[in-house]
Amino acid sequence: MLKISNLHAGIEDNEILKGIDLEVKAGEVHAIMGPNGSGKSTLASVIAGKEEYEITAGSVVLEGEDLEDASPEERAHKGIFLSFQYPVEIPGVSVTNFMKTAINEGRKAKGLEDMPAKDMLKMIREKAELLEIDRKFLSRSLNEGFSGGEKKRNEIFQMAMLEPKLAILDETDSGLDIDALRIVANGVNKLKSKDNAVIVITHYQRLLDYIVPDFVHVLHQGKIVKSGTKELAHELEEKGYDWIKQETAV
Amino acid sequence: MAYTEEELKKELETKEYEYGFYTDIESDTFPVGLNEEIVIAISKKKEEPEWMTQWRLEAFKAWKQMEEPEWANVKYKKPDFQAISYYSAPNSKPKYNSLDEVDPELLDTFKRLGISLDEQKKLAGVAVDIVMDSVSVATTFKKTLAEKGIIFCSISEAIKEHPELVKKYIGTVVPQKDNFYAALNSAVFSDGSFCYIPKGVRCPMELSTYFRINQAGTGQFERTLVIADEGSYVSYLEGCTAPSRDENQLHAAVVELIALDDAEIKYSTVQNWFPGDKEGKGGVFNFVTKRGICHKNSKISWTQVETGSAVTWKYPSCILKGDNSIGEFYSIAVTNNYQQADTGTKMIHLGKNTRSTIISKGISAGKSQNSYRGLVQVNSRAENARNFSQCDSLLMGNECGAHTFPYIEVKNKTAQIEHEATTSKIGEDQIFYCNQRGIDTEKAIALIVNGFSKEVLNKLPMEFAVEAQKLLEISLEGSVG
Numbered sequence A: 001m002l003k004i005s006n007l008h009a010g011i012e013d014n015e016i017l018k019g020i021d022l023e024v025k026a027g028e029v030h031a032i033m034g035p036n037g038s039g040k041s042t043l044a045s046v047i048a049g050k051e052e053y054e055i056t057a058g059s060v061v062l063e064g065e066d067l068e069d070a071s072p073e074e075r076a077h078k079g080i081f082l083s084f085q086y087p088v089e090i091p092g093v094s095v096t097n098f099m100k101t102a103i104n105e106g107r108k109a110k111g112l113e114d115m116p117a118k119d120m121l122k123m124i125r126e127k128a129e130l131l132e133i134d135r136k137f138l139s140r141s142l143n144e145g146f147s148g149g150e151k152k153r154n155e156i157f158q159m160a161m162l163e164p165k166l167a168i169l170d171e172t173d174s175g176l177d178i179d180a181l182r183i184v185a186n187g188v189n190k191l192k193s194k195d196n197a198v199i200v201i202t203h204y205q206r207l208l209d210y211i212v213p214d215f216v217h218v219l220h221q222g223k224i225v226k227s228g229t230k231e232l233a234h235e236l237e238e239k240g241y242d243w244i245k246q247e248t249a250v
Numbered sequence B: 001m002a003y004t005e006e007e008l009k010k011e012l013e014t015k016e017y018e019y020g021f022y023t024d025i026e027s028d029t030f031p032v033g034l035n036e037e038i039v040i041a042i043s044k045k046k047e048e049p050e051w052m053t054q055w056r057l058e059a060f061k062a063w064k065q066m067e068e069p070e071w072a073n074v075k076y077k078k079p080d081f082q083a084i085s086y087y088s089a090p091n092s093k094p095k096y097n098s099l100d101e102v103d104p105e106l107l108d109t110f111k112r113l114g115i116s117l118d119e120q121k122k123l124a125g126v127a128v129d130i131v132m133d134s135v136s137v138a139t140t141f142k143k144t145l146a147e148k149g150i151i152f153c154s155i156s157e158a159i160k161e162h163p164e165l166v167k168k169y170i171g172t173v174v175p176q177k178d179n180f181y182a183a184l185n186s187a188v189f190s191d192g193s194f195c196y197i198p199k200g201v202r203c204p205m206e207l208s209t210y211f212r213i214n215q216a217g218t219g220q221f222e223r224t225l226v227i228a229d230e231g232s233y234v235s236y237l238e239g240c241t242a243p244s245r246d247e248n249q250l251h252a253a254v255v256e257l258i259a260l261d262d263a264e265i266k267y268s269t270v271q272n273w274f275p276g277d278k279e280g281k282g283g284v285f286n287f288v289t290k291r292g293i294c295h296k297n298s299k300i301s302w303t304q305v306e307t308g309s310a311v312t313w314k315y316p317s318c319i320l321k322g323d324n325s326i327g328e329f330y331s332i333a334v335t336n337n338y339q340q341a342d343t344g345t346k347m348i349h350l351g352k353n354t355r356s357t358i359i360s361k362g363i364s365a366g367k368s369q370n371s372y373r374g375l376v377q378v379n380s381r382a383e384n385a386r387n388f389s390q391c392d393s394l395l396m397g398n399e400c401g402a403h404t405f406p407y408i409e410v411k412n413k414t415a416q417i418e419h420e421a422t423t424s425k426i427g428e429d430q431i432f433y434c435n436q437r438g439i440d441t442e443k444a445i446a447l448i449v450n451g452f453s454k455e456v457l458n459k460l461p462m463e464f465a466v467e468a469q470k471l472l473e474i475s476l477e478g479s480v481g
Helices: A040-048 A072-077 A095-109 A117-130 A135-139 A148-162 A178-191 A230-239 A241-249 B005-013 B036-045 B050-065 B104-112 B117-122 B142-147 B155-161 B163-169 B180-188 B428-436 B441-457 B462-475
Strands: A002-011 A014-024 A029-033 A054-062 A080-083 A090-094 A166-170 A197-202 A215-220 A223-228 B027-029 B088-090 B127-132 B135-139 B151-154 B193-197 B207-212 B223-228 B233-241 B249-251 B254-259 B264-272 B284-294 B299-306 B311-314 B317-320 B326-335 B340-349 B355-364 B369-378 B386-395 B401-410 B416-425
Touching: A002 A040, A014 A040, A014 A054, A014 A223, A029 A040, A029 A230, A040 A054, A040 A072, A040 A080, A040 A166, A040 A197, A072 A080, A072 A095, A072 B428, A080 A148, A090 A095, A090 B428, A090 B441, A095 A117, A095 A135, A095 A148, A095 B441, A117 A135, A117 A148, A148 A166, A148 A178, A166 A178, A215 A230, A215 A241, A223 A230, A223 A241, A230 A241, B036 B050, B036 B180, B050 B163, B050 B180, B151 B155, B155 B163, B155 B193, B155 B223, B163 B223, B180 B254, B180 B284, B193 B233, B223 B233, B223 B264, B233 B462, B254 B264, B254 B299, B264 B284, B264 B462, B284 B299, B284 B326, B299 B311, B299 B340, B299 B441, B299 B462, B317 B326, B317 B355, B326 B340, B326 B369, B326 B441, B326 B462, B340 B355, B355 B369, B355 B401, B355 B441, B369 B386, B369 B416, B386 B401, B386 B441, B401 B416, B428 B441, B441 B462
Parallel strands: A029 A197, A029 A215, A080 A166, A166 A197, B127 B207, B193 B223, B207 B233, B223 B254, B233 B264, B249 B284, B254 B284, B264 B299, B284 B311, B284 B317, B299 B326, B311 B340, B317 B340, B326 B355, B340 B369, B355 B386, B369 B401, B386 B416
Antiparallel strands: A002 A014, A002 A054, A215 A223, B027 B088, B127 B135, B151 B193
């Protein structure tokens, strides 16, 4: 589904990603771990097409299509979803209105009519239940005054509504207590299918107890320095990132 | 990227002003210049009674002694008042009973404006009194209104048919000598709307007027008078668009509202005069005096969405004369490119237990300057007056400005005044967040701006709110970057 080859990217002459190779197939869950500043969030932003990042070499290909020329919204229409580490506030715009706009813009891009209000309401009800979201929450302004946990749950709610092919969860576990973590992880697991894929970016092994990855990659200084199965995550948890740093320094 | 922000910006900038077209209808236009003869000629042309002519002349005399005000936070080349033609009326004179009789070209204009009368008639019972270059060319729903004793007609017609009402109320809220532009308007007003709601009558439909400047080089001086008699209610809508033009067009309207005891007037405006091109060339000068007086237990509510004009100078105000009266001002002012707006309100508390609310949302983009100027005045006998003011500014880009000039004058210690102000900026992070959800930048800005303006948009009547949202989108196109 996603094929990243020799990806070099950075911001204003500062190269952050220094040759990333990664292949994600449909039905797979990949975890990307690594210390602070290793380039995890940059990788997520580059896949999503954030414009301040410049790709200097290599490619990001989604289902055989090079994404280089695609705008962030086109990538979203192709099925890429990013759950933000720090979701932004949009005062006065309700969660429902935001989702309605996002879904209908996506449909417009595919040449479809707006989703009928009845279907939209039904979908909202189902997905809100899945993530144990109170209906009142949906009429609040997007992320405004939300707790850390509410913000993250709202991100996954949006993912459920948009039904992406490839979901990237950027530090979705940060700021979550154990109950919220369980709910969020449950939601993600229920949304998983053989046709979509998930990339989980995290510092800690904790989330991976709930969302079990097929592959774990360790990112360090802009490169994937180690790949393995979920055992690798446990090993990291035990030994810490210094182990990786030492190993790569050798 | 297939579509960089720069490209997007360029494409949007090349979009022509949506309503920038000119209707070629034969017009009856006065020679340029202003003097007593012109004032008398206007009055005569409109077949006005002698008292009206004299009233205009008094205003003209006062105006000659006055100086154009300079205190507003706007810069512009002052109009040459001797280079303006003060009267212009479409030639197709007689009033029509049905649309079939109306000049097809005129109908086409309405269609392009999206206000076909046919549609309007069907729409939620809205009666439309359209002012096309000063003279009313169509009035609908008059019969229904007449059954309730409601008078809704052009001011010229009112002067002829209901002189006692006009004579009693005109100039009582905005006197002839009130200010430079009000004096000018009083001398030369061409037409406008008149509305009278009898005692205890609740107007069954939204009254609506569409104003439009159409004749090259003619100033537009509208005069509106709305009288809500005791215990009555009316919701009045005013909306306008103007054709694209190189030279500046002056618009100096006066609106007077009178809410007698226990009456309520809701006055909503969507203003979309031509703002000038992206270099700041052309555009309408909008110098408007709007004021209402509230008698006992009455209420006046101003709601405005201001997106147009090169220069706006406008302060819809309430004089809370009667005890327990209420004044409200809800405003969205959008400026883009080189537009300048100095707008706000005055709430004058004279009666006991008077209350006022001010919600102002200013949105600045491009190289524009947007100022809020508001006065809250509590006089010595206004026991227990209350005011709440909230002024929020939203900035887009680094080249625009937002300014707030609140004036508070309190002479009674029982008053309670609250003022809140915020300034925020549309962030790239907000836009990227929307983009990532599949919402393009233009739509994202519209979404963010509509969210910011929600409290005011909610105050507009339903059909107007939809139009206003569209206008916000149109006026902010090309402001990204």
